Amino acid sequence: MTATAKQPAPDTSAPAHTQGLGDESSIWFKLTPLLKGGLDNPLHIIMQMAERYGPVIPINLANQRIVLLSEPEHFKHVLVTKADAYIKYFDGLKPIFGKSMITNDGALWQKIRMPQQPAFHPDMFAEYIPYFLAAIRTKMDMWSDVAKSGETIEMVEQTWTLAADMICKALFDRDMPFNPHFVFKCVKTYTDVMNHKEIRLKRQAGEIFEITEEDAAKAMEVWASVPPAVFGAEPREERERTLLKMIEAAVNDPNMPEFDQQQAIDELKQYLWAGTETTALTLAWALYETARHPEAAERIRKEGEQVYGDREPTAADYSALAYTRAVIQETMRIYPPIWGLIRVANEHDVIGDKEIRPGDRVVLFAYGAHHNPRFWEAPEEFRPERWMAGAAKKQVKYSYLPFGGGKRSCIGGAMSQVENTLALSLLLRRFRPEYVGTDPAGINATVTLTPKGGLKFKIRELS
Numbered sequence: 001m002t003a004t005a006k007q008p009a010p011d012t013s014a015p016a017h018t019q020g021l022g023d024e025s026s027i028w029f030k031l032t033p034l035l036k037g038g039l040d041n042p043l044h045i046i047m048q049m050a051e052r053y054g055p056v057i058p059i060n061l062a063n064q065r066i067v068l069l070s071e072p073e074h075f076k077h078v079l080v081t082k083a084d085a086y087i088k089y090f091d092g093l094k095p096i097f098g099k100s101m102i103t104n105d106g107a108l109w110q111k112i113r114m115p116q117q118p119a120f121h122p123d124m125f126a127e128y129i130p131y132f133l134a135a136i137r138t139k140m141d142m143w144s145d146v147a148k149s150g151e152t153i154e155m156v157e158q159t160w161t162l163a164a165d166m167i168c169k170a171l172f173d174r175d176m177p178f179n180p181h182f183v184f185k186c187v188k189t190y191t192d193v194m195n196h197k198e199i200r201l202k203r204q205a206g207e208i209f210e211i212t213e214e215d216a217a218k219a220m221e222v223w224a225s226v227p228p229a230v231f232g233a234e235p236r237e238e239r240e241r242t243l244l245k246m247i248e249a250a251v252n253d254p255n256m257p258e259f260d261q262q263q264a265i266d267e268l269k270q271y272l273w274a275g276t277e278t279t280a281l282t283l284a285w286a287l288y289e290t291a292r293h294p295e296a297a298e299r300i301r302k303e304g305e306q307v308y309g310d311r312e313p314t315a316a317d318y319s320a321l322a323y324t325r326a327v328i329q330e331t332m333r334i335y336p337p338i339w340g341l342i343r344v345a346n347e348h349d350v351i352g353d354k355e356i357r358p359g360d361r362v363v364l365f366a367y368g369a370h371h372n373p374r375f376w377e378a379p380e381e382f383r384p385e386r387w388m389a390g391a392a393k394k395q396v397k398y399s400y401l402p403f404g405g406g407k408r409s410c411i412g413g414a415m416s417q418v419e420n421t422l423a424l425s426l427l428l429r430r431f432r433p434e435y436v437g438t439d440p441a442g443i444n445a446t447v448t449l450t451p452k453g454g455l456k457f458k459i460r461e462l463s
């Protein structure tokens with residue numbers, strides 16, 4: 001531990017469930033085996049650490065130091081007040097994101113983000129909705145077949161392919177020019193390897209299998225082939241105002257030499273990961289929660305019936321789908337797809353009473369704030385009502401950050417809520433997805449918060 005880190009007082013008052021974590025100096029060694037497997041929710045261990053050791057926990061590893069933060073005021077400090085002192089961290093994920101804007105900092109980040117920003121202005125959403133609906137209809141046709149065959153489906157894979165289709169159609173003016181199920185598996189192979197570097201043996205569906213470095217390399221070849229396929233595919237409608245057009249214009253802009261062809265390719269990779277993985281996980285977890293709370297699914301059906309009935313929903317209808325949207329917000333509270341935001345300190349600082357040194361990896365533990373009873377009544381309960389007008393207690397600022405915060409917050413957050421609210425409403429009006437996996441579903445905390453072993457469903461079509 002650091003010179004400034006306080007040793008915990010002899011532990012006579014800690015709650016029973018935090019006993020047995022050991023001295024602060026040995027946290028990591030006790031934590032690592034726990035995080036590796038066996039537990040249904042490894043993030044509860046980090047919550048217990050915060051409860052026992054306080055909101056700023058420095059952890060010394062062999063060649064780096066991690067500082068774990070779990071207080072909203074400290075999130076604000078890192079994301080807003082001293083944002084420039086904390087830069088992005090993407091070491092293991094470069095093959096997924098390349099040099100896309102999400103990985104950059106400072107003036108370069110700003111320069112790359114600026115030409116793309118207009119594609120995410122809320123005024124654009126009405127234009128995108130018909131394309132979201134086209135992708136949702138395709139998924140519904142597939143589900144109709146699934147319902148007839150009675151087969152079991154893996155929901156995250158289902159929602160990933162839907163999210164990728166929505167982005168391709170709405171933002172790129174393309175039908176998906178790749179096999180989304182195949183690409184999904186490739187990306188998962190890679191992120192699994194990088195996040196469990198030392199864990200090669202994984203248990204899934206009762207089988208033990210090994211992921212090798214060669215598998216990861218092959219998976220990345222597939223991933224690299226996706227952006228050229230999108231650029232090369234026939235436009236659906238030759239629309240003028242698309243994100244793809246904005247990216248192409250930036251490449252052709254002589255005032256923007258940084259935005260070269262490789263930048264364009266990497267921007268697409270970024271959207272096809274950051275915009276699909278997170279959106280897909282949210283929708284899959286929302287379907288899981290509504291399957292376990294049939295009264296919520298029923299209320300969503302009724303709301304859709306009242307708001308848009310038998311016609312196609314519009315942007316105004318989206319605004320009126322207050323309960324369905326609340327289900328999405330509550331899902332992101334319980335299962336924030338990005339459970340922890342990571343930054344690297346580039347100067348000396350002090351957070352709480354702890355020293356931060358240049359090079360420290362600072363982890364903002366969003367999941368912990370989302371589940372903290374100081375900020376949320378009954379935080380483990382699924383209560384969409386807490387998001388409804390009038391019901392919401394005044395929220396503590398920065399206690400809810402599914403989309404991050406400050407200038408680096410998610411560019412597509414508001415758009416993803418439109419996608420997921422419409423998808424959830426339409427899917428539940430036509431189908432009754434039945435969760436048939438282990439109950440409750442376990443959690444894997446890798447780059448994203450994923451269900452352990454997936455979310456298995458059977459689909460029933462409502463008459």
Ligand code: HEM
Binds near residue numbers: 282
């Ligand atoms: C439920 C859906 C989503 C969630 C939970 C989510 C979450 C996040 C979070 C937490 C960040 C900030 C990461 C950090 O500060 O380190 C982020 C950034 C970003 N997200 Fe999202 N996101 C979602 C949907 C989308 C969509 C639909 C798109 C685009 C199609 C998108 C594109 C991006 C990009 C490009 C950034 C980087 C912005 C920048 O650095 O300027 N995301 N997202």
